Amino acid sequence: MTNIKSSNLGYPRIGEKREWKRALESFWKGDLTEEELLEKTTEIRLDNLQKQKDLGIDLIPVGEFSLYDHILDVSASFGIIPKRYNYDGGEVDINTYYELVRGSDDAIASEMTKWFNTNYHYIVPELNEQKPALKINRALKYYNEAKEKLGINGKPVIVGPVTYVSLAKGYEETEFEKIVDEFTPLYVQILKELAEAGATWVQIDEPIFSSDVSEEVVAVAEKVYETIAREVPEIKVIFQTYFEKLFHYERLSQLPVAALGIDFVHGESLEVLQEHGFPEDKYLAAGVVDGRNVWRADLQEKSSLIATLRKFVKDDKLIIQPSSSLLHVPVTKKHETKIDPVILGGLSFADEKLAEINILTNKAKATDEKTNEAITNSTEALESLKKKYRSNESVAVEISKLTAEDAERDVHFKERLKLQKKSLDLPVLPTTTIGSLPQTKEVRQTRSKWRRNEITDREYETFVNNQISKWIKIQEDLDIDVLVHGEFERNDMVEYFGEKFNGFLVTEFGWVQSYGSRCVKPPLIFGDVDWTEPITVKESVYAQSLTDRHVKGMLTGPVTILNWSFVHDATPRTEIMKQIALALRKEIEALEEAGIQIIQVDEPALREGLPLDKAKWDAYLDAAAYAFRLATASVQAKTQIHTHMCYSNFEDIFPCIDALDADVISIETSRSHGELVSTFEENTYEKEIGLGVYDIHSPRVPAIEEIKENIDRALQTITPENFWVNPDCGLKTRNEQQTIDALKVMVEAAKSAREKITIKQ
Ligand code: GLN
Ligand code: ZN
Numbered sequence: 001m002t003n004i005k006s007s008n009l010g011y012p013r014i015g016e017k018r019e020w021k022r023a024l025e026s027f028w029k030g031d032l033t034e035e036e037l038l039e040k041t042t043e044i045r046l047d048n049l050q051k052q053k054d055l056g057i058d059l060i061p062v063g064e065f066s067l068y069d070h071i072l073d074v075s076a077s078f079g080i081i082p083k084r085y086n087y088d089g090g091e092v093d094i095n096t097y098y099e100l101v102r103g104s105d106d107a108i109a110s111e112m113t114k115w116f117n118t119n120y121h122y123i124v125p126e127l128n129e130q131k132p133a134l135k136i137n138r139a140l141k142y143y144n145e146a147k148e149k150l151g152i153n154g155k156p157v158i159v160g161p162v163t164y165v166s167l168a169k170g171y172e173e174t175e176f177e178k179i180v181d182e183f184t185p186l187y188v189q190i191l192k193e194l195a196e197a198g199a200t201w202v203q204i205d206e207p208i209f210s211s212d213v214s215e216e217v218v219a220v221a222e223k224v225y226e227t228i229a230r231e232v233p234e235i236k237v238i239f240q241t242y243f244e245k246l247f248h249y250e251r252l253s254q255l256p257v258a259a260l261g262i263d264f265v266h267g268e269s270l271e272v273l274q275e276h277g278f279p280e281d282k283y284l285a286a287g288v289v290d291g292r293n294v295w296r297a298d299l300q301e302k303s304s305l306i307a308t309l310r311k312f313v314k315d316d317k318l319i320i321q322p323s324s325s326l327l328h329v330p331v332t333k334k335h336e337t338k339i340d341p342v343i344l345g346g347l348s349f350a351d352e353k354l355a356e357i358n359i360l361t362n363k364a365k366a367t368d369e370k371t372n373e374a375i376t377n378s379t380e381a382l383e384s385l386k387k388k389y390r391s392n393e394s395v396a397v398e399i400s401k402l403t404a405e406d407a408e409r410d411v412h413f414k415e416r417l418k419l420q421k422k423s424l425d426l427p428v429l430p431t432t433t434i435g436s437l438p439q440t441k442e443v444r445q446t447r448s449k450w451r452r453n454e455i456t457d458r459e460y461e462t463f464v465n466n467q468i469s470k471w472i473k474i475q476e477d478l479d480i481d482v483l484v485h486g487e488f489e490r491n492d493m494v495e496y497f498g499e500k501f502n503g504f505l506v507t508e509f510g511w512v513q514s515y516g517s518r519c520v521k522p523p524l525i526f527g528d529v530d531w532t533e534p535i536t537v538k539e540s541v542y543a544q545s546l547t548d549r550h551v552k553g554m555l556t557g558p559v560t561i562l563n564w565s566f567v568h569d570a571t572p573r574t575e576i577m578k579q580i581a582l583a584l585r586k587e588i589e590a591l592e593e594a595g596i597q598i599i600q601v602d603e604p605a606l607r608e609g610l611p612l613d614k615a616k617w618d619a620y621l622d623a624a625a626y627a628f629r630l631a632t633a634s635v636q637a638k639t640q641i642h643t644h645m646c647y648s649n650f651e652d653i654f655p656c657i658d659a660l661d662a663d664v665i666s667i668e669t670s671r672s673h674g675e676l677v678s679t680f681e682e683n684t685y686e687k688e689i690g691l692g693v694y695d696i697h698s699p700r701v702p703a704i705e706e707i708k709e710n711i712d713r714a715l716q717t718i719t720p721e722n723f724w725v726n727p728d729c730g731l732k733t734r735n736e737q738q739t740i741d742a743l744k745v746m747v748e749a750a751k752s753a754r755e756k757i758t759i760k761q
Helices: 019-029 034-054 070-077 094-102 138-150 161-167 173-197 215-231 269-276 299-310 341-345 350-365 369-388 393-400 413-424 441-451 457-478 495-500 537-545 558-563 573-593 614-632 650-659 673-682 704-715 736-755
Strands: 112-114 121-123 155-159 201-205 236-240 259-263 283-289 318-322 502-505 512-515 518-520 524-530 550-556 598-602 640-645 664-667 688-691
Touching: 019 034, 034 138, 034 350, 070 094, 070 121, 070 155, 070 161, 138 155, 138 173, 155 173, 161 173, 161 215, 173 201, 173 215, 215 236, 236 283, 259 318, 269 299, 283 299, 283 350, 299 318, 299 350, 299 369, 318 350, 341 369, 350 369, 393 524, 393 573, 413 640, 441 457, 457 537, 457 736, 495 502, 495 550, 524 573, 537 550, 537 573, 550 573, 558 573, 558 614, 573 598, 573 614, 598 614, 614 650, 650 673, 673 688, 704 736
Parallel strands: 155 201, 201 236, 236 259, 259 283, 283 318, 550 598, 598 640, 640 664, 664 688
Antiparallel strands: 112 121, 502 524, 512 518
């Protein structure tokens, strides 16, 4: 008997057709009772487990399912609930749970932020108000459920204490160890109860060690896992990392745990193993199938990787699994009806990936006919995909000819800004918005009707134009200086371009969770990207024709399009980024040609794509800045290029922001105002900038004093000549009245700030 096992790290919670999302939203609307919500989500959860069982997975994850977010679940189970939600200290009820993320009349919602280098957002724990205590043993609850209902002896999944505390806020760095110490006994208790209930394997997620944390943090982990090993020796702990190699390998590979979970798809884990070997007493839980991408794995290649790994582990102590939780890929490709069969044959979503894991495990255990056939099939499917992969010679030629100068504007920004001031003729502290205006129910419904062919292209176009003209008028009445057309024609800022560029493909059900009930459907890039005809010109030109004020052209940048797509690895990512940049460059030239003088190229995903391994930062940031400039550099000096970013910790990427050479940048700041302004104190930034002066994520209309204060604070570090006044992100999630009311206050605040300023000419 071999020890080799198959495993999964986590399964998507949203359901095959987003049933989960609909259940949550119906509950929030009051259309489902709490009981009905729990019934519906239990059904989804049990289905997910049954599927994994049927797919032959040995170690099935339990407890990673969530009613919103898995970090919020940890907070709730330890009672880490800020007092503003009137939390009484007991088990957290569902209403409190959702108030925390959606806000209530008297309490603002908790901050959310990106989960490592993904587009998933978790709720940031606030540790300053509560002492942790075990309110509910979630892992136990779901372990028991799987056992009782389905006869599955599951593998509970828990986010580990070191990662949890690292991701939280509300404490000083010096208190880190002390705080983790408060959690350790609670983890011990959870594990003891699991052991009593019969659990053997427990996956403790510690992805923080896929980044280069300090030696002190490593020491804290040593202490935690020594305590756990001493107190609960009967549990086999899998110390699970993902998204990069395991840093501090020499020390962490000696932790007293049963297994080390390591990603062999991202980062140089194999090299690490080759250099340092693998401890004889441990299992290696090897992530061999990409948990972050949608393409079929080359099973031949994966089999030889597994054969190599077997040389490092003793007695075949090997667990074969995806590189990370499958939370980051869609559920199944089986409902896709519109994709070319050859491309479909090359795809693999969560369920298909688990089937791959099963084949690989069987192959490693014993070679039988059926398994070999499955492996051959995978190779053949990938060969056909490769042939199909639309290879566009002319794009390759264009890319090969690119030089550094192609990505430089002809005129230095100091000169450009002078020319632009003259030709644009804007007041000091010009006001603008970030691009999208309310996507009302009517807008979304009309788009769906058009997609279902229930209305003609003509009717849809007229509808969009009416929205544009209504909002041009509103913006003029509000006296905003630089107007937007409102992005009414767009479903999503990346999918929209994915539908228009060559080389992209859009799925029907390829949804992944972004935050809470919000899911996104990343387009797939499966061939050379290029531009065939104008995409955004029609709407921008129409909007511009209605007003004497400037209307901004609005595009999504190359880095964001790349980061928010599923990219095939037949071409290096940096090359695809250049292809997208060239396609955008043509679009930008078309906008300029059509008379648009201000063009915004959004890059909200630039920061999130930053590699976890700092050694890779420079290469990424250089490529990102090059691609952005490649897209934007060919315009005339007097054409003003804007960019926009949000949800970011900008300190890390400040030099890159400067290297984008955009004339104006708008940044989301209302949630971290002080921090961002201090970034500008410490760094010189000489181009124009708009720090978001109010938070668009909340339905609340800001008070004028608040906005004035934000402007004043920013003007202490940024000269008024360079400052723009704008909300901190697009307005598509707000309703029309909230938007108008808030913008009114914003314009008023800008005007009053202008009065105080005398500009040196
Ligand atoms: N222009 C986009 C909008 O306003 C930007 C969105 C974003 O930053 N995520 O919606
Ligand atoms: Zn934004």
